Amino acid sequence: MLRRIEPSDVELGMFIHKLEGSWFSHPFWKRRFVLEDPSDLAALRCSSVAGVVIDDTLGATSRMPDAAASATSPAPAQLAAHEAPLHRNVPSARTGFARAASKDAGGPPPIAREFGAARKIADRSRRHISQAFLKARLGKGVAVGDVEPVVEEIYGTVQRNPYAFSGLLRCQRDKEETYRHALSVCALMIALARRMRLSHTETCEAGMAGLLMDVGVGQLPESLASVEGDYRSLRQQLLDQHVLFGHDMLCVAGDIPEAVLAVSRNHHERMDGSGYPQGLRGEEIDLLSRMAAICDEFDYLVSGGFERPPLDPAAAIEALVAESGTFDPDILRTFIESVGVYPIGAFVRLRSERLAMVVDIDPDDHALPVVRTFHSLASGKPVRGETIRLAQCWGADAIEGIADLTDIAMPASAALQERLLKAACRS
Template sequence: MLKRISTNEVELGMFIHKLEGSWFSHPFWKRKFRLDDPEMLERLRESDVSGVIIDTTKGNRRPPEQATATIISGPRHAGMPLQPRQGGVAPVPQRPGFARAPAAMPGAREFGRAKRAAGDALRVVSKAFIQVRLGKAIKVQDVEPVLDAVYASVQRNLYAFNGLLRCQNDNEPIYRHSLAVSALMIALARHMKFAPVDIRDAGMAGLLMDIGVGQLPVDLATVGGDYAQLRPDLREQHVVLGYSFLKAAGDIPEPVLRVILHHHERLDGSGYPQGLSGLAIETLSRMAAICDAYDNLISGPDQLDPADALRRLREQPALYDAAILERFVETVGVYPIGSFVRLQSGRLAMVVDEEPSDTTLPIVRTFWSLPLARRLKGETIALAHCYGDDSIEGIANMSDLDLPDIGTLRESLLAAACKEAA
């Protein structure tokens, strides 16, 4: 039986059927769930939700006797000061606990779901950019399904969704970039054990941070759809345009708006639009700077190998928060999916999945023999479980090899690995 109660009457063990109010006013990712986490209960009571609908047939009317755990709360990222650590690098703030995640799904199984989710998400993102271009407000409920789908995929497998995007060819770079950064932000925030409401902010910020590109007074077709190719004074307008447009919409959370404005700021003050430096740049914007720069390095004009892109970021400690960057490396893997590596056996391979227990030993798909100088039929090798028969020596040099273009090669290798695992 469904029953409406006020938020302060909610107790542990109840099944939440519906939360009243805006999606952004409540601290939960899902709308229907059993409330078993004391911390989530506190967050709900402190939120702007005035009432909830409970289903008394699926949950308790009163809290279970054992549910007397101490409620632990922590500050949200909005306005959270970051204290400098040795070397001037701000530490990653400690986050409240996270509702227990489901068991990890193997990458080969998750890729199929992620592919369907990515296709649907790209259509939603492209529609949002077109709406902005036409001066129409973005409705929160229009982009909510994108974040739900990405979050669900990341919950099942931390690496699959971003790995899939890295191995897909497409002709819509700005839409794919927004989706990729959103997925990276969600994965990073989850890995850093942010609370669900903060993970949601991170994903929304990644999805909308470049929305101002749609309002630039230029035809992006003249630069192949890549706004990064515009002259700097024109390109840099997108952060202020996006911030102003979404702030006027009225229902975008303030932490998200700050990321949209500040994701191009850099620790040494060399960024834009305000030239902020050091601790003046909040945590979410520091995270966004890394996620944005990483995806630009691997999908932009340079087309760096993902592992090489991580090396490039690490070489710029004056620009990017070193502590958060190391958490980012843990999130995507030392050799992210889509990286081309050289094996001790003299073969070249592509990383097709990660080994959560040791990201230096991922799962790879071989495709080239250096001693024979020819293409191989290929096999999938779990380096963490091959008893030392093979290992990674470094990033592969792909120049002067008789191979398809990199995008096509990545797609074919990932498809072969998934087919073999099916």
């Protein structure tokens, strides 16, 4: 039975079915869960949540008298009208929930399963973010509610596996580059924020900033068709304008957090003062904008653009490191930890004279990822694919460097990445 109670009446053991209000008003990324931690209980009671809906069939029963509970319990139609649009399925019994929770408690899920979930989330998220960007192009304000479901789902997949979602998007190229870039930077920002141990609210704001920081591109008074959608190839005056347009547009909504507004204005600023639009330096740039500068530039490098071929993800890491003084060095080190020295999608040369692609990251050693072989340098021919966990092969093979595919007859790198990723998921 669903009951609506006040936050002050919540007790340990209750199954939280719904927290009323935006997730900026409470400290939890998930919507439905058993409340078991005393610190979570204290945080919930002190939050600005308007009300809490509990499910007595899945958790402890409220001590409210039945008559009072009935009076405050929302009608099914009311619940349906206020449900968030992208909820996960919840087991129908408390024991089922406990089994599901214990199954996921042993570490990140297998990469094949998480890539499958990431594909579904990416498809749903594209629809939401495309609608938000369409509103922006029409001159309408973009509100928190327009993108909240996207951030929530990406937060969930990053919570389960920090590498899968952004890695999948690096291996999937499509014509909706603006949306793909927004989703990818969102995932990178959330993974980086979690690695930096930022608070729940800061992590949510980081993800939202990644989604919305380029929303002003749609307002530029020039078609992007001539530069294949690569707005960075436009003249500097237009680059300045896209930042200002985006910031003004998000201000119109009225409920976008100040930290997200700051990122929309400052994500092209650089530590040495070489950025735009204000030429800020060092600590003058807010924390989330320093993070966004790195996440945005990394995805920009690996995506390619107008007369600019994409870089291998590992080469993009090297390029970021080479720009000494441009990015915050402490945040850059943490970013590399969050994506791996050899990120998913990177092509590497192995000691066994085989070429392989990185398909997963070992959370305990970012320099020893999981790879999928596809070519022999010795024979000059393709080889039967093998998935190798370098951290667990006891030195039988190792990465010697980034692979050079220039003189090898291969499909385009994007097509090869997607093919190898699918093969690794099937193995």
